[in-house]
Amino acid sequence: MRILIVTHVVRKNDGQGRVNYEIVQAALAAGHTVTLLAAEAAAELIEHPHVRFVRIAGSRLPTKLVQYQMFAWRCGAWIRAHRDEFDVVHVNGFIAWARADVNAAHFVHDGWYRCGFYPFRLLHNLYHAYQVIYTLLNIACEKWAFRHADVIVPVSQKVAGEVRALGIGSARVQVIHNGVDVGEFTPGASERERFSLPSAPFMLLFAGDLRMSRKNLDTVLHALVQTRVDVHLAVAGILHNSPYPALVASLGLTQRVHFTDMVMDMPALMRSVDAFVFPSRYEPMGLVLLEALAAGLPVITVRTAGGAEVITADSGMVLDDPNDATALAAAIERLASDPAYARNLGAAAREVAGTLSWHAMAERYLAVYEQVHARRTAHAMPSNCASAPVKL
Incomplete structure (x- = not known):
């Protein structure tokens, strides 16, 4: 197949970019050719003989709102001019003013706006x-983008519900969960000293954007105040402009909360802690949650966090209310006070992650491409000795 993928970046160290990176690798391994319409792509992809990289330059106009619209117009114009060159056009959300065969829904703004935790007021x-x-x-x-795509691929059942709420029929929706590198994220020897973490206490890990209230570190901190066992918290994320160090000080948690700032070696940090806490107030499908599962960590999360749907009672703890600090404190205490229970959850979490490898995810996307291509080919079959037009 001749595949066109339209996105902003295609590289391993980016959430959405990693998804597209793995799809490209699988497509190339299967003998397909790939064109990347993007602002940036990994060098090893650009250099591949079966990859064509078409760079769409970013706009210098003010605000992301205007910049994204310019990007979408430029991509749309290119796609319309070259559409006949491809068997499958894959876009990511709203990224181009053009029809597509496959649209991967990583985030639905309508779901975020209506989730009950949207923090902005006009x-x-x-x-x-x-x-x-x-x-x-x-x-x-x-x-507009979802209505002008043949198949929509949400990254979770949570996102699928948000897509359907926009009036998209279920027959056009196929969920494919994000993947995780189960070889990179794996249990192993602790390196707490490397991250300036104390060696003795039960150590929780929180990882995320420390400038965003929806990640919900505040509830974790209030839960920590209520815990009656010796539990410490490692917090990984950029500290610049974060309000949380001040909150930690005001709650008297300075000795129990350890800010690591941005961590480049997340697998090593996950091997150095005992459990992962992820009570995001709104999350489509957090890659860091899947990484914690692969690392064999017992996970505490909430139903509002995409990814919770892959966790069973045997592989993690899923709470109902992201703002219930008391319930979160009780869950933390259970893990910290019952090592056997925590170990069993971690082992089961690792098994769950094994079903969510990047390779498995990419193969599912290729199967969708095959379905789309077969349908397009069938529609283009000659009828009454004349070629029928292809309608997208």
């Missing part, structure tokens, strides 16, 4: 007003 201040306008525009654009 009349609060200029920054809030910009964020609301940005979100509403993205909602409109995503509706």
Whole structure:
């Protein structure tokens, strides 16, 4: 097949970019040719003889809102000019003003806007007003993009529900969970000294954007105050402009919370802790959650976090309310006070991650491509000795 993938970046150290990177690798291994319409791609892909990289330059106009629209217009114009060169066109959310065969839904702005935890208000201040306008525009654009795609591929059942809420029929929706590198993220020897973590206490890990309230570190900190056992917390994420060090100090947790700032070697950090806590108020499908499962960590998460749907009672703890610090504290205490229970959860978590490898994810995307290509080929079959037009 001749495959076109349209995205901003295609590389291993980016969430959505990693998904597309693995799809490209699987497609090349299967003998397909791939064109990447993107702003940036990994060097090893660009250099591959069966990869064509078409760079779409970013705009220098002010605000991401305008920059993303310019990117979408440029991509749309290129696709319309070259559409006949491809058997499958794969886009990611709203990224191009053009029809597509496959649209991977990594995030649905309508779901974020209506989830109950959306933090911005139109009349609060200029920054809030910009964020609301940005979100509403993205909602409109995503509706258009999903309605102009043959198949929509949400990254979780949670996202699939948000796609269907936009009026997209279930027959056009095929969920494919994100993948994880089960070889890179694996149980192993602890390296707490390397990360300046104390060796003795039960150590939780929280990892995420420390500037965003939806990641919900605040509830973790309030839960830590309520725990009656010796539990410490490692917090991985960029500290610049984060309000949480001040909150830690105000709660009297300075000796129990350890900020590592940005960590490049997350597998090593995960091997150095005892459990992972991820009570995100809104999450489509957190890669870091899958990485924790692969590392064999017992996971505490919440139903509002995409990815919780892959966790069973044997492989993790899923709470109902992301803001219930008391329930979170009880879950933390159970893990910290029952080592056998924690070990069993971690072993089962590792087994779950084994079903979610990057290779398995990429093969599922290729199967969708095959379905789309077969359908397009069938529609293009001659009828009454004349070629029938292909309709997207």
